[in-house]
Structure formats: structure tokens, C-alpha cells
Amino acid sequence: MAAEIREELLSAYLDGELSAEDRARVEKFLASSAEWRQLLDELRSVRSSMQSLARHKLPEDLCPAVLRRAERAGIGGPQQPAAAGKITPGTVVRSWWSRGGRRRMLWPVAAIAAALLIAFLDTDRKPAEKQVAQTRAPKGETFIGARQLAEEQGENKSQNLSRHPGDEIESETMRENSAFAKSAENQNVPLLEPKMAPAAPSSAAAPSSRAAENAGRSAGLLRKETATSPDDTLTIVCDVTSAFVRDRGFEKLLDEQQIAYRQSDQLHFPEADLNDRYGKAGKEPVLRPYLVEATPAQVDRIMALLRNDALGVSKVVKHHEYAKSRARDERLAQAANKPTQLDANVPARVKFVLRIVEPPPSSDKEP
């Protein structure tokens, strides 16, 4: 026990965190103990190892996104009276209200009031008809939410919209008002900031009533089912050579197509599953994920370009979980008697995973 305490002093000695008295004690002990001198060298080596770690630098300034998100979070915060001039959730509510929040809130409130009025007055309707009347209100709300979102999207196009459906800061009241908005964010709002190329021109980039309508329909249709389930993200796995990665082949391809992307370091489906599915020969495959924002047509185009033999891409496969979610979406679309291609022009988040596999050695080089 006593030895352990002295050892702790050795670590603190290394850090210059000892009093003069303790430092003198440690130096005296060091002079007489080769074991301690060795331990001190080892501790120095550990410290040097840690300090050799490279420093990570943020890819961009977080300031605009933080202030915007704080405002959004503050809207839903507890609406208590705020001291004059102070940034509090209540203040944010007022500023949002004065900037047009009142006008935005009017539509959902009016829709709900109208639905209630119809339900109350029209008591002699058949039950099935009443059900239709009651379901119209949420649809109206959904559409309005989509329009708001498309407007905001236009305002914030140049900024990084890193939005998180699971924000813990958002209050219950805000959740109630923005249930659709979250769903729509998952579906249609650009979550990626173009890293090297400008965003592809699309209907979503220039907000229009058509885009808003598409956003409203598709997001409303999939409201419950999409949300945060990671498997709902279309994931495309490509077997590539290390040369393709080294030459930045994928980035160049996306740049040429003017498609927004950024590198990621997360995979949301089990790596083991991926390895089982696409084969694992000897060495652990190296996976390099990208988050891409593209319309379905653009995704098809990327896949077609990747299948060009000259690029050294040996396989391009959609992950099977996406097929499941897509099939489910189509079932829902059919149940709602809606066409399934409404979101064809709206960019969505897609994950491309480059799996680096070296090409098999040619037979004439084998022993």
C-alpha cells in the first residue's frame, strides 16, 4: 500500500504536480532505486505515446449550426417568463413568434379547430365518413409542416444542417408541434454540407410549392416508419481497390456529378453482417463510409458509373436492409393509395461504403 502511494507520487512528479517537499522525497528515492528509475522511464514513454496522437480538427465552424439549433431547441423549452433581454427559452419563443411563428402556427391550429368543428356539428354522419373527416386534420398539418420546412431549407441552404431527431433538449410541447418536421428532416432536408462540390440542383434546393408538396406527401406517408431507424438509410456497398481510394476516385465521381457528400466513420449495420454477406477472405476488410445526399435518379447514376470496369470497382450492391424498408414503404404507399415515386426529385441521405479489396493476383504471378 505504501509502495503504491509512492508510485502515485512518481506519476505526479512527472506531471510537475508535487509540492517542493514531496518532489524532494521522490528525487531522493529515485537516486537510490533503479526500479523506480525504470518505472519513471516507462511512464515518460507512455506520456510520449499519448502525446504523439494527432490532433483532430473540426471540418467547419460549428457556430451557425449551434445558434440555429439552440433557437429551435429553445422554442420548445419551458415557456416561463424571462428577464428582460436575456437569452432564455422564453425569449426565443418571443423572437420566433414575432418573426412569423404566429403565422405558421395559425394553420395547424385552424386545421385542428376546423376538424373539431366538423366532428362536433356533423353528428349524423356515418361512422366511416366521420373517420375520414378526423384524419384530414393531421394531413393538413403535415403539409403545412412540410411547407415551413421547405422555406427554412431555402433560408439555410448554405449552412450545415446537422439536425438530430433525438435532441434531448427539445421539449414535449415542441415535439408535439414538430412531429412531422422531424420525420421530414429524416426524409428530405439536406443533412450534409457539400464538402467539395456545390449541391446538385434540385427541386428541394429551390423551395417551391411542388417540392413542399412532395416533401409533405412522402414524409407524411412514412412518418412513423422512417424516423431514426438506421436500416432505412439506403446503403450501397462497393468493393474497390486501394488505388481507387488513393486516387480519390469516388470523391471525383461525386464532384463531377455535383453531389454533396462527406466522409463518415460510422456504419449503422453490423459489421459482422456485412462481412458475412459480402465475403471475408483472410484479412479484415477496410470499410470507408460516405454520406451522400442524392435523389434516387442520382443514386442510380452513381451506381452505373461505379460499375464501369475501368475504375477498378468489382462489386456495387445495395444493402439488403434497404430492400426491406423499401418494400415496406411501397406497401404503405399502396395502402394509402399513393404513388411511390413522389420523392423522386427530393434528395435523401444515402450511405456508400467503399470496401477496399485488392484485386486477385493474376495467375501468371502465382508460384
Add this chain to the structure above:
Amino acid sequence: MKDDAQLIDEALNGDSSAFGQLVTKYQDRLYNTLAHLVGSTDLAYDAVQDAFVQALVKLETFERSSSFYTWLYRIAFNQAISRRRREKPLVSVEQVQEASGHEPVDRCGPPESKLEQQERAAQVRAALAKVSDEHRAILILREVDDCPYEQIAEILDLPIGTIRSRLHRARLQLRDQLKGVFQEDVT
């Protein structure tokens, strides 16, 4: 250059650009620390953003008994840990870096070749990943973030004596892990 207290006062008086200056001041430091802590730049990015948002929304509750960075770090630490639990990364920073050949910004270090530096850094990360969470946190605060014991004690809400003993044990644990990594590398 205004100090943190002035910026906080101005932010509380409605000047959001003052809080923006605090973000600019601390974002890189916080991001670097969290990226090493959770082993994922994506998780760190999200956690840092969440932490700043939460700090702004709750700025009125900051009692100033500690430094702003200490308070902010505690928020960010909790965000990062809860995010990691929710979205456990399956591809680590080092795998991606190995794949891409990209390394983050280099610190000035010994005159090794870049390849040697990268190999060594990868070994250290591998060893660090095997160290317990509490030991990793204290090692990163001390060695990466260069926090004095007193600040580490504030951040982790522990007495300085505990910090001293825990840091020593963490170094011994990392030393043992590094020995293992080097041995694996040799064989």
C-alpha cells in the same frame, strides 16, 4: 480579447455573437478531446454541437463556480457517452484513417517518418481502446487536453487525491496494453 465571463454576460444579455465567440474559442479543443475519448469523429462532432446548444439554452444555470470550459466539458462528456451508447461505432477512427490514408493535423513531433508516426499512433489508439473508460477519460484529459490535476478533478467531480491515483493506474494500464500491442506487432 474578452474573457469568458464577459462573453457569458453579453450572451445572457441577448448577444448571440458573444456565445458564438465562446463556440469558436473552444470547439476545436472539445472536438479533439471527445474524438479521442469516443473513438469516432462523427460522434464527437455531434456531441460537441449538442453540448454547445445545451450550454446556450442552460447558460443561466451556469453558476461560475468552475471555469466555463469545465462546465462545458462536463456537458459534452455526458453527451458523448450517451451518444456512444446509442450509436456504438462499428468502424473506428483508426480503421477509417488507415483506409483513407488520412491523418488528422499532425502535432510537431520527433523526426520520424510519416509512416512510422502513423503506425505508432495506430498502435497507441489500439491500446487506448482497450483501457477502461474511466482511465481513458483521465488519460485524455491529462495527456491530450493538457489539463492540470485541479481542472481534471473539477471536470470529473473527484478529489485531487483520487485523480492522482487514478491517473497513475491509467498510465500503468496503458503501459501494459502498449506492451501487448508492440508484442502483437512483432509476432
